[in-house]
Amino acid sequence: MLILRTQSKIMRLSLLLTALLFVGTTSHAQSPMESAIDSRSRAISPKLIEWRRHLHQNPELGNREFKTQQYIATHLKSLGIEVTLLAKTGVLGVLRGGKPGPVVALRADIDGLPVKERVDVPYKSTVTADYLGTNVSVMHACGHDTHTSILMGTAEVLAGMKKDISGTVKFFFQPAEEGPPGDEEGGAPLMIKEGVMENPKVDAVFGLHIASALEIGKIKYKSGSMMASSDWFTIKIKGKQTHGSTPWTGIDPIVVGTQIINNLQTIVSRQQDLTVAPVVITVGKFHSGVRANIIPETAELEGTIRTLDSKMQKDVHEKIRLVAKNVAEAWGAEVDVKIDTKTLVTYNDPALVAAMVPSLERAAGKGNVTPGIWTTGAEDFSFFGEKAPSFFFNLGGMPKGTEASKAAPHHTPDFFIDDSMLDVGVRAFCNLVMDFAGKK
Numbered sequence: 001m002l003i004l005r006t007q008s009k010i011m012r013l014s015l016l017l018t019a020l021l022f023v024g025t026t027s028h029a030q031s032p033m034e035s036a037i038d039s040r041s042r043a044i045s046p047k048l049i050e051w052r053r054h055l056h057q058n059p060e061l062g063n064r065e066f067k068t069q070q071y072i073a074t075h076l077k078s079l080g081i082e083v084t085l086l087a088k089t090g091v092l093g094v095l096r097g098g099k100p101g102p103v104v105a106l107r108a109d110i111d112g113l114p115v116k117e118r119v120d121v122p123y124k125s126t127v128t129a130d131y132l133g134t135n136v137s138v139m140h141a142c143g144h145d146t147h148t149s150i151l152m153g154t155a156e157v158l159a160g161m162k163k164d165i166s167g168t169v170k171f172f173f174q175p176a177e178e179g180p181p182g183d184e185e186g187g188a189p190l191m192i193k194e195g196v197m198e199n200p201k202v203d204a205v206f207g208l209h210i211a212s213a214l215e216i217g218k219i220k221y222k223s224g225s226m227m228a229s230s231d232w233f234t235i236k237i238k239g240k241q242t243h244g245s246t247p248w249t250g251i252d253p254i255v256v257g258t259q260i261i262n263n264l265q266t267i268v269s270r271q272q273d274l275t276v277a278p279v280v281i282t283v284g285k286f287h288s289g290v291r292a293n294i295i296p297e298t299a300e301l302e303g304t305i306r307t308l309d310s311k312m313q314k315d316v317h318e319k320i321r322l323v324a325k326n327v328a329e330a331w332g333a334e335v336d337v338k339i340d341t342k343t344l345v346t347y348n349d350p351a352l353v354a355a356m357v358p359s360l361e362r363a364a365g366k367g368n369v370t371p372g373i374w375t376t377g378a379e380d381f382s383f384f385g386e387k388a389p390s391f392f393f394n395l396g397g398m399p400k401g402t403e404a405s406k407a408a409p410h411h412t413p414d415f416f417i418d419d420s421m422l423d424v425g426v427r428a429f430c431n432l433v434m435d436f437a438g439k440k
Contacts, residue, residue, distance in 0.1 A: 055145035059112030062176030093171035101167025108151035109177035143210035166437035214396035220372035227346035230378030253299035349389035363427035
């Protein structure tokens with residue numbers, strides 16, 4: 001009897017273990033949709049590299065991406081995607097799925113920077129172009145070439161699965177993310193002004209940014225405020241010109257300017273609650289004078305403001321104007337302050353992030369997707385987030401085995417991206433599209 005009871009317990013334990021093993025196996029098994037996304041994304045990996053290197057070798061500055069625009073449009077048209085050229089050099093692609101559902105937008109920026117490349121690769125850029133009257137070297141020094149190729153690949157994969165898509169996918173290929181030249185309109189605000197978020201109205205918008213100091217195959221994200229707003233300010237000071245030997249007979253705008261600069265930093269260190277969010281105020285230009293022995297009449301300061309909280313952003317603007325006005329008045333000078341908002345805070349909708357992180361985990365592997373911290377860099381993707389819930393995340397571009405501290409920063413001549421795993425970005429975008437439709 002004891003032997004029979006023991007055998008019975010062993011049999012029940014065996015059945016339990018088998019059932020648990022079955023559950024564990026099936027819980028990680030891919031659905032046909034996921035399997036199709038994976039296989040199609042991996043299959044086009046060589047194309048992603050080819051497109052990216054072509055774009056890298058042929059960069060164009062913001063609002064001047066004419067060849068890039070045609071390159072993208074030709075590809076989308078070959079897939080049967082509806083194409084509209086807009087925002088000067090932008091491209092809007094529309095893919096209508098085979099089933100009713102929500103409207104999802106995916107965005108990539110397409111412009112290069114006035115930077116001379118030092119990286120010795122076969123597809124190195126040697127392009128030069130005019131930038132505000134100056135001939136400059138041009139380079140994709142921020143990875144927009146990778147973003148463009150990833151979105152081109154995403155369009156190809158999804159076009160091949162059109163009948164399985166619930167809803168509509170909009171592809172935003174956006175020019176001038178780095179800012180349009182001079183006083184021109186451009187970037188995300190112009191895309192929005194020309195209607196990309198409407199007809200049909202976008203329910204959610206997703207974007208990614210390659211990161212030179214994050215290992216390839218990995219994804220980082222942050223719920224809530226992720227990237228800073230970017231405001232550029234100009235402070236013009238009018239004093240009274242005089243001889244350098246008798247400063248008391250004039251009003252020195254250079255001294256006034258230095259006092260303004262010093263006091264601007266107390267806005268950060270003494271007037272903002274940095275436990276809420278960081279604030280950065282940087283003066284990058286100071287122009288004044290023509291001779292060493294002449295105190296000039298005018299001086300001009302230019303700089304940038306970075307905040308990660310919209311209320312703090314408004315408060316900092318007011319305090320900069322107040323500091324400049326009061327310092328100038330104390331010296332008997334006149335001052336004019338101009339502040340231009342270049343981007344808003346890039347804000348990831350917390351509910352959208354919570355719902356969509358599993359989609360990224362399936363694309364990159366659960367252990368490769370981790371929450372990160374906010375940064376004081378800025379993105380005009382933030383304007384899309386004003387119109388619909390948005391989710392922006394970082395994709396790794398650093399070669400395996402590299403120390404992050406030794407990776408060249410963005411916007412530098414030595415900026416380098418390993419493009420061998422761009423298909424992770426394609427899988428991420430495709431999973432987000434399919435999963436968002438399923439959750440609506």
